[in-house]
Amino acid sequence: MNFLKRIFDFYLQGSIHVALSVYALIHVTFILLHLTPDNYMSGFGFFGTIVGYNFVKYDSIARSGKPELLVKLKWFIALSFAAFIGTAFCFFHLQLTTQIVSAVFLLITTLYTLPFFPNHKNARSWAGLKIYIVALCWVGVTFILPVLNAGIPMETDFFIICVKRFILIVVLLFVFEIIDLAWDDPHLQTVPQQIGVKRTKQLGVALLLVFLILELFQMDESWPRFIINSGLIAITSLFLIFANERRSKYYTAFWTESIPVLWWILLLAFGKALN
Template sequence: MISFKQIFDFYIRSSIHVALSVYALVRMTHYMFHISADQPMANFAFFGTIVGYNFVKYDVLARAQKQQMRNELKIIAALSFCSLVAVGYYFFKLQLVTQIVSVGVLGLTLLYTLPFFPNRKNARNWAGVKIYIVALCWVGVTLVLPLLNAHVPLGFDFYLKCIQRFILVFVLILIFEILDLANDDPHLKTVPQQIGVKRTKIVGLLMLIPFYFLELLKNNFIQEQMIVNGILVVALSLFLAFANEKRSKYYTSFWVESIPIFWWLMVVFF
């Protein structure tokens, strides 16, 4: 009999949870820029995240073929294939400019995974680069693509939100890097590897200050958003402060990745 833990682990390992986080950020973008529900764009981001993340996580295993695929991996592969079909379907429902830019984001993802240059590893293994590539991909998918698809003018608020979104994702990744410190290759030169855990936490906490106060510079400032963002900053600060190498894998893979979902739900309900 399949246990709840097995179902929950599959939910995490198949990238459905992280895809929901991306979906939530796309919907946050719709809310912030007063875009009527663009479901094809949100669905494209959701299914694209499942395909992208599973490709990044399981590509090496699939290509090496050093062991027979377990049943769970077979199901994940089937889910990824179905998600790829859904991505293709929703891709042709997007505006042309959105399609072009999404191909660019795909290229960045492939650069992160596959070794394109002779005698060089993929970008995932380039020293100190990983965190910036991931953050830029998230900004592109959750902010740039939805605005392009809705033909929203890319004015001052857009650049403001790009900075905020980049900071948000950057801080989330810092928490992952702290927990992965014992297992990461020293040559990756992650932020905790270079400056230590304590200083990494300080950097993350300091970055949340501009994230919060940049909201005041918006052309259409909403006071209630400051309250929601304040709760988000407190939650992020606590997760960052209590992060360490001994934490359970669920600390990041579920709880930390739930923060964007929590942020969106605060807007939906309050």
């Protein structure tokens, strides 16, 4: 049993599960826009997420040079190296425009992790910005890049879906910020630190209602999609409402991050009804 728990923890701590969430959201984009799934695009998102998240989480530990920490990190480094090879392979199969824009998101991720200016912390420590930087990167990788790679014109629907995807990611991040409230540095000025847990939940529910209103504008007589997305919003709302500092790490690291995967599965299951 302990062995299985270690495997499961490695799956979570190695950012494989969050990468699966990104992979799922990319495929949600394919389904909603009626695009042929692109394995190189989804592979780039999956492997790139493992590399990016592990870089953000473990870079400072790896650079500390402490032998006992490096031993613990060796498997994460091996995983990240393998994922880097996968990312590079998929990258060179993307359209040139997609490659250029993905380099911009790579720059944002690097800025998020490393201090670029003397006597300054990285962007991850900039007060109040963390949640928006992360949400922007998620929208970019899971929606903007797949659209660019498919050569779809950026019309009104593009911007509406961008806003909806941003809202969903921000609200999911609210759950993480509430759970981490006891451990987060007060100087981070996360949303719960600034306005309190209760108001954060109220804000999150209000944003999800905006998501549903925007969904109505795009319904195009597709009631099955509206019902599925309404279910997604209801589930996300429940996770937000029941979030508190006493929840275990699995509440966010596994269950909350499984919401995009559930969305993908529901869309796949009812795919015929959506067409």
